[in-house]
Amino acid sequence: MAEEAKSTVPVPKGASAPTGGVIVGQYxxxxxxxxxSFLLSWAGAAWGTFTLANAVGAAATLRxxxxxxxxxxxxxxxxxxxxxYDWDKPDQRYKTSQKAWLMKTHTDYNKKxxxxxxxxxxxxxxxxxxxxxxxxxxxxxxxxxGFRFTGVNFEGPAPRPLERYKVFIDPIDGQxxxxxxxxxxxxxGEWEDRxxxxxxxxx
Amino acid sequence: MAKKGELxxxxxxxxxxxxxxxxxxxxYPNTPRNRSLAVxxxxxxxxxxxxxxxxxxxxxxxxxxGGITFFLFLELTIxxxxxxxxxxxxxxxxxxxxxYLRADVPLGIMRELHRWGAHAMVISVxxxxxxxxxxxxxxxxxxxxxxVGVILLLLTLLLSFTGYLLxxxxxxxxxxxxxxxxxxxxxxxxxxxxxxxxxxxxxxEGAGTISVVHQASDVRFGLLGGRFVSAAxxxxxxxxxxxxFPLVAAFLIALHFWRVRKDGGISGPL
Numbered sequence: 001m002a003e004e005a006k007s008t009v010p011v012p013k014g015a016s017a018p019t020g021g022v023i024v025g026q027y028x029x030x031x032x033x034x035x036x037s038f039l040l041s042w043a044g045a046a047w048g049t050f051t052l053a054n055a056v057g058a059a060a061t062l063r064x065x066x067x068x069x070x071x072x073x074x075x076x077x078x079x080x081x082x083x084x085y086d087w088d089k090p091d092q093r094y095k096t097s098q099k100a101w102l103m104k105t106h107t108d109y110n111k112k113x114x115x116x117x118x119x120x121x122x123x124x125x126x127x128x129x130x131x132x133x134x135x136x137x138x139x140x141x142x143x144x145x146g147f148r149f150t151g152v153n154f155e156g157p158a159p160r161p162l163e164r165y166k167v168f169i170d171p172i173d174g175q176x177x178x179x180x181x182x183x184x185x186x187x188x189g190e191w192e193d194r195x196x197x198x199x200x201x202x203x
Numbered sequence: 204m205a206k207k208g209e210l211x212x213x214x215x216x217x218x219x220x221x222x223x224x225x226x227x228x229x230x231y232p233n234t235p236r237n238r239s240l241a242v243x244x245x246x247x248x249x250x251x252x253x254x255x256x257x258x259x260x261x262x263x264x265x266x267x268x269g270g271i272t273f274f275l276f277l278e279l280t281i282x283x284x285x286x287x288x289x290x291x292x293x294x295x296x297x298x299x300x301x302x303y304l305r306a307d308v309p310l311g312i313m314r315e316l317h318r319w320g321a322h323a324m325v326i327s328v329x330x331x332x333x334x335x336x337x338x339x340x341x342x343x344x345x346x347x348x349x350x351v352g353v354i355l356l357l358l359t360l361l362l363s364f365t366g367y368l369l370x371x372x373x374x375x376x377x378x379x380x381x382x383x384x385x386x387x388x389x390x391x392x393x394x395x396x397x398x399x400x401x402x403x404x405x406x407x408e409g410a411g412t413i414s415v416v417h418q419a420s421d422v423r424f425g426l427l428g429g430r431f432v433s434a435a436x437x438x439x440x441x442x443x444x445x446x447x448f449p450l451v452a453a454f455l456i457a458l459h460f461w462r463v464r465k466d467g468g469i470s471g472p473l
Contacts, residue, residue, distance in 0.1 A: 061310075
């Protein structure tokens, strides 16, 4: 290292005598690195490529965590004919598979006969309540929220009635069809919406 | 570091906060002292020596095979971890999940990255061993680290072998059937191996003996969790592949790197 330093650092004539001709601990002054010279250098290109590759890898990893295929029931399902269902009694046959209670009842505001589909998700914190037929109510086991069979809350911490799914009769095969992508909230007056029930007054 | 203007003042404020100073234990690394501190105070860099031989940096001397092996180990850890989010090690789902990963999950190349990385790691550890042998880097004082390296080589092969079963296709099941059949011939511990016939206990007085090492008690039985490759084997190999072997390997890799430094750094040319 001393040999190298001696060859690159200019030594003034005559100054070599006192130090014995060896300069210890001195390096050639480094060339100043500016932002532009760094970005255009091989080191800049390498760091840039490394950063870019990491960014692409991180984005791809995030995308990997979002699956393309879901092993869940479809959001829209068929539920047979109107004659298969009772009046004013939540039917449980699609409770576990589709999270829906189906029944014939009367609309809340003008007592028109109607077929509705209730979402079985409690409006308090999302548990699935039980239908207690002998007590005429829907009761959530988690925190005790109670609902009438129409879905309207009357006890416990639930702040609003259960939600209703969009229901309609498929014009091709005449079956009840439930579309879970559209939901109707009582507190927003949406239960009066024509899509939230099947009108049975003509039936 | 005299910075002017608003940005400079903001920068000065940030680097003087208690949060910043608690993370960065030294100044900007533009002096020899701060550069040394930057290496010493960094969890990753402190494994690396402050100074090393010029030959240690020469790719034609080291082939960088140890570094490449370590890089592949990290790559396999990350891709393996991601695969674990979609793969279930059961006879019902394993193969279906592999095809699901390839066909339907985003970035279907993830499983191939893991597989190619595994093949590359097996190759690179052998080449690393060859380089160490050719340059005489196993000689004193580095004998112990050679031993650690041999165990790491075996762990790499075991990781490769246990991962081989996880796709749960015909190739995997029969390859592991063949591979574990060799364990029958293990001395004493395999039921067809030399010495196994002598490990017996007396049955009753004068009425002969019972062999201790038989088909349902030998080392192959323990490896498979049964008499043949089954769902129990799949779960067993999965746990070994994803937890047991990587943990041991990570510990030994740390020991291996530490000993490289303690034994005088990467060995120089003879």
